[in-house]
Amino acid sequence: MGEIMGELPLRVLEHVYLVGVSVVLATAIGVPIGIQLSRRRSLRGPVLGGVNVIQTIPSLALLGFLIPVPFIGGLGARPTIVALVAYALLPIIKNTVEGIRSIDPAITEAGRAMGMTEVQLLRQVELPLGIGVIMGGIRLATVIGIGVATIAAFIGAGGLGTLIFRGISMVDRGVILAGAVPAALLALVADWGLGALERRLSRWNA
Amino acid sequence: MRRTSGAAFLLSGLFVCGLSCGGSGPQITVGSKNFSEQDLLGEIVAQWIERTTDLQVRRRLHLGGTFISHRALLAGEIDVYVEYTGTAFTAILEQTPVSDPDSVFRAVRTEYADRYELEWFAPLGFENTFAMLVRRSTADSLRLRTLTDAAAYSDEWVAGFGSEFMEREDGFRGLSEAYGLGFRSPPRVMDLGLLYRALASGEIDLTAGNSTDGRIEALDLVMLMDDRRYFPPYEGAVVARRAALDRHPALRTALQELSAKIDTDEMRSLNRAVDVEGRDYRAVAGDWVERTLAGGG
Numbered sequence: 001m002g003e004i005m006g007e008l009p010l011r012v013l014e015h016v017y018l019v020g021v022s023v024v025l026a027t028a029i030g031v032p033i034g035i036q037l038s039r040r041r042s043l044r045g046p047v048l049g050g051v052n053v054i055q056t057i058p059s060l061a062l063l064g065f066l067i068p069v070p071f072i073g074g075l076g077a078r079p080t081i082v083a084l085v086a087y088a089l090l091p092i093i094k095n096t097v098e099g100i101r102s103i104d105p106a107i108t109e110a111g112r113a114m115g116m117t118e119v120q121l122l123r124q125v126e127l128p129l130g131i132g133v134i135m136g137g138i139r140l141a142t143v144i145g146i147g148v149a150t151i152a153a154f155i156g157a158g159g160l161g162t163l164i165f166r167g168i169s170m171v172d173r174g175v176i177l178a179g180a181v182p183a184a185l186l187a188l189v190a191d192w193g194l195g196a197l198e199r200r201l202s203r204w205n206a
Numbered sequence: 207m208r209r210t211s212g213a214a215f216l217l218s219g220l221f222v223c224g225l226s227c228g229g230s231g232p233q234i235t236v237g238s239k240n241f242s243e244q245d246l247l248g249e250i251v252a253q254w255i256e257r258t259t260d261l262q263v264r265r266r267l268h269l270g271g272t273f274i275s276h277r278a279l280l281a282g283e284i285d286v287y288v289e290y291t292g293t294a295f296t297a298i299l300e301q302t303p304v305s306d307p308d309s310v311f312r313a314v315r316t317e318y319a320d321r322y323e324l325e326w327f328a329p330l331g332f333e334n335t336f337a338m339l340v341r342r343s344t345a346d347s348l349r350l351r352t353l354t355d356a357a358a359y360s361d362e363w364v365a366g367f368g369s370e371f372m373e374r375e376d377g378f379r380g381l382s383e384a385y386g387l388g389f390r391s392p393p394r395v396m397d398l399g400l401l402y403r404a405l406a407s408g409e410i411d412l413t414a415g416n417s418t419d420g421r422i423e424a425l426d427l428v429m430l431m432d433d434r435r436y437f438p439p440y441e442g443a444v445v446a447r448r449a450a451l452d453r454h455p456a457l458r459t460a461l462q463e464l465s466a467k468i469d470t471d472e473m474r475s476l477n478r479a480v481d482v483e484g485r486d487y488r489a490v491a492g493d494w495v496e497r498t499l500a501g502g503g
Contacts, residue, residue, distance in 0.1 A: 003486065064273050068281040075266055075283045154240070154270030155278075162268070169241055169399035172484070 004163065004178045012182055014158035018077060019145045019190075022084035027138055030089050034096020034134075035122065044097065051090045059083060059151040067155075080149070080157040087148055088141035095137025099130030128202070135198035139191055146187045150179075160186075232260075234450060234457060237284030238267040239275050241398060242480045242487060243334065243418055243473065247288040249491035251444060254464060255286075257495060259456040271370055272297050280322060285450040286461070290334060292438035294318065294326075294445070296376035303376045307333075307439035323448045328465035329441035332473040336371070336437050337417040337429040338381075339405060345428040352433040356412070357385045365393040366401050366410035376438060377414075384436040402427070418470065420478030442473070467498060 037044045066072065066079040073079050103126060111125045127134075150161030163179030234255055238248025248267040256263050266284050269275045276298055278284045294314045295301050304310055315326040338353055350356050365387075371377040372395055381387065394410060401413040406425040415422060415429075422429060444461050451458045468476075479490045 060270055060274070063270065064277055067274070067277040067283060074281070075269070075278055151270075153268065154274060156266045156269060165240065165268075165397075165399075168397050169481075 004175055007163070008178060008182065011158060011160050011163055011179070012186070014152070015146070015149055015160045015183065015186065018080055018084060018149045018152055018157065018159055019142065019186075022081045022149075023088055023138065023142050023145055025081070026085045026088035026092055026141060029085065030092030030137075030141075031096050031134065033089075034093045035100065035126075037093065037097045038100040038126075048090075048094065048097075051093055054086045055090055059087075059148065060154060062086070063151065063155050075155045075157075077152075077157045079155060080152040080159075083151070084145050084149060088145055091137040091140040091144070092134075093137075095140070096130070096134050099133030099137075100126045102133060103129045131201050132198065135194065135201065139194045139198070142190045142194060143187045146183055146190060150183065232454060233262045233264050234286065234454070235264045235266055235284045237269055237275055237278055237287040239272060239287070240268045240270055241416070243416065243477050244268075244288065245487045246476050246480060246491050247330075247442065249488055250468075250494055251286060251288065251461070251464065253491055253495045255457065255460050257499060258460045258463065259454070261454060261457060273370075279324065279445065279447065282447065282449070286444060286446040286457075288330070288442050289445045290440035290442055291326075291329065292335070292376060292440035293374075295438055297370070297374045300375055303380065303436065303438040305435045305438060307441060310438050311441065311443070318445065319448075325446050325448050325451055327444040327446070327461050329443040330464060330468045331442075331466040332418065332468050332470040333439060333441050334416050334418040334470075334473065335432070335440050336376075337415045337419070337422060338432070339402075339413050339415050339422060339427045339429055340411065341405060341408070342426045342428050344411060345430075350428075350430060352431040353381075353385045353387070353436075354433050356430055357387050360412065361388045361390060363389055363411035364391055364409075365389045365412045366396055366404050367393050367414050368398040368401065369395050370398075371414050376436075381414075381436055384434055418473045418477055420474065420481040423478070424482040442468075468494075 037047055062083050063079060072082045108125060111121045149159050150164055152159040153161035153165045160179040160183045164176055167175030236248050236252040238244035245267050252263045252265050255261055269278060272293055275287050291310045291314050295310050296303055299317050318324040318326055348359055367378055402421045402425055404410045405413050476490055479485045480487045
């Protein structure tokens with residue numbers, strides 16, 4: 001058990017790294033896509049359908065397919081992050097679309113009537129008003145990502161899954177909990193932290 | 207302000223490479239699947255290469271099963287891992303199970319060389335077959351010794367298997383046909399490690415474990431005899447990429463020396479040290495390598 005505790009900080013760091021990088025990347029990819037989709041109704045169905053399909057691919061199969069793929073595949077952190085980004089896209093894109101679409105059309109019309117450009121409208125009206133829903137998607141993606149990142153253990157990328165699966169194969173409840181409890185705490189802390197960030201962002205914008 | 211955060215997003219993407227793209231010098235990557243025996247064997251192979259050659263070894267142990275390990279080997283993400291002849295024959299080459307060990311090994315060696323440019327080394331000396339397990343209380347009260355005996359009672363049982371066993375050519379479907387095994391409900395599919403505990407605690411009544419697993423004894427489980435010889439022989443042997451072997455002749459010599467070094471009893475006791483006594487697999491592997499080198503092996 002002492003060994004496990006010595007290993008724990010490394011596993012937590014690996015886990016935070018994998019989830020952190022993938023959520024940041026998924027946000028950088030997903031929010032712009034979501035903004036585009038909120039403007040182009042015709043693209044919405046196919047793109048959301050596509051990210052929906054990604055959700056249904058079992059993680060082990062996705063990792064297996066990624067191994068021979070050059071540049072993004074292989075073993076270790078890279079393909080794990082690719083898989084985590086793929087799984088995080090759905091909540092982020094969907095909430096961005098919903099966040100912007102939920103704004104009262106009268107408000108955006110008023111903005112246009114005042115002569116705002118599309119970019120101004122986005123920055124000064126749509127994003128500030130939609131931020132709550134958009135951040136909700138990012139929070140959801142983060143919490144789900146912390147759970148899904150246990151699959152990193154399948155391809156040697158470390159993380160808390162390493163402890164959980166080792167505990168399972170050793171039939172040792174203590175080792176399983178040593179991985180599972182920190183993962184649950186991470187999820188709580190991340191959700192709380194992002195919630196605080198969300199409140200700040202909306203206050204700052206108001 | 208917003209522009210900088212965009213740049214930060216892109217930069218953090220570059221760090222992805224930072225963790226996994228480094229490394230220099232002649233390096234051999236050793237892989238293993240995700241159960242204790244494989245961790246042990248991966249570590250034994252890794253330490254053996256480190257002790258008997260000048261090569262640097264990188265470990266990629268505990269990969270998620272045969273599928274991931276094989277694909278990693280094909281893609282050159284790992285250079286070496288220990289596979290079982292019967293597993294390669296049925297799960298990878300998708301042949302119907304055959305019971306003669308030598309013909310399985312010969313077929314696997316030829317096919318791997320032709321199809322994948324992978325080389326099989328002579329077996330390590332132990333066999334790890336599927337162990338069809340029941341609780342001792344079940345075996346005693348029903349006087350079960352073989353799978354044929356069990357087929358008479360199986361329709362009252364719930365079975366549980368790992369997902370790999372459900373899919374494989376030499377897995378559940380063929381086995382239930384060979385013995386006419388029917389169960390009360392479709393088998394529960396779960397992680398290999400959980401199956402032993404589920405069986406011991408009565409959640410399931412029959413499972414397929416590994417015959418070399420130390421938990422069979424520790425949890426008081428009984429292995430039923432495969433009296434119709436359904437399962438092919440599963441001899442553990444090192445598989446390596448030809449490209450790596452050609453580049454490093456010392457690697458080939460080192461791996462050849464490992465053949466016939468671990469018999470079934472020894473493998474079982476190594477597994478027991480990890481799974482039952484809770485020792486670290488790296489230490490157990492290290493002791494073995496030390497002992498073997500000292501013993502003039």
